[in-house]
Amino acid sequence: DQQVKQNSPSLSVQEGRISILNCDYTNSMFDYFLWYKKYPAEGPTFLISISSIKDKNEDGRFTVFLNKSAKHLSLHIVPSQPGDSAVYFCAATSNTGNQFYFGTGTSLTVIP
């Protein structure tokens, strides 16, 4: 069973607008969440993370929101830029183990 789910395989957004990528998880033991960005033919790169003790973390144009009661997190990109076009993976882990569980990814296209 997929413990981390990204239900939107793709998303298209106009340049300058907001991109919202969503992620759901099922394991209540997860206490740390991450977002990765992946360009074709490259490895995923770390983007931003959030601990379960917070509900928001911001880094420049990127903000991650965590709703623990709904087991849901989202990544907001404002304003979106063409260079943001990539596949975004969300991931989760817990301090009881050192496994990272990934979603299936959302392909973001920012249209100039």
Add this chain to the structure above:
Amino acid sequence: DAGITQSPRHKVTETGTPVTLRCHQTENHRYMYWYRQDPGHGLRLIHYSYGVKDTDKGEVSDGYSVSRSKTEDFLLTLESATSSQTSVYFCAISDQGYTIYFGEGSWLTVV
């Protein structure tokens, strides 16, 4: 960028042959991982290591084995490659277990 080197970066092999992928890190991180990426499946953990000679299975470990004889090296072996193992393989490392960093990937085609 994390100091992770994967080799080979690209390989074509025949069904039934053994294949070894190597991951080398220069960060002295404790944890090392092998993931595979497939369309519709995202990144799935094959095996991971939490120290020299300490390894454990991930969610898709069948058909794969690993070894870690030195902190910096983590080998992934396909004992007898099958077409279902055609994939992109990513090595990753983690120090304290809260952020994971990936290598550039190894593209494997089994014909």
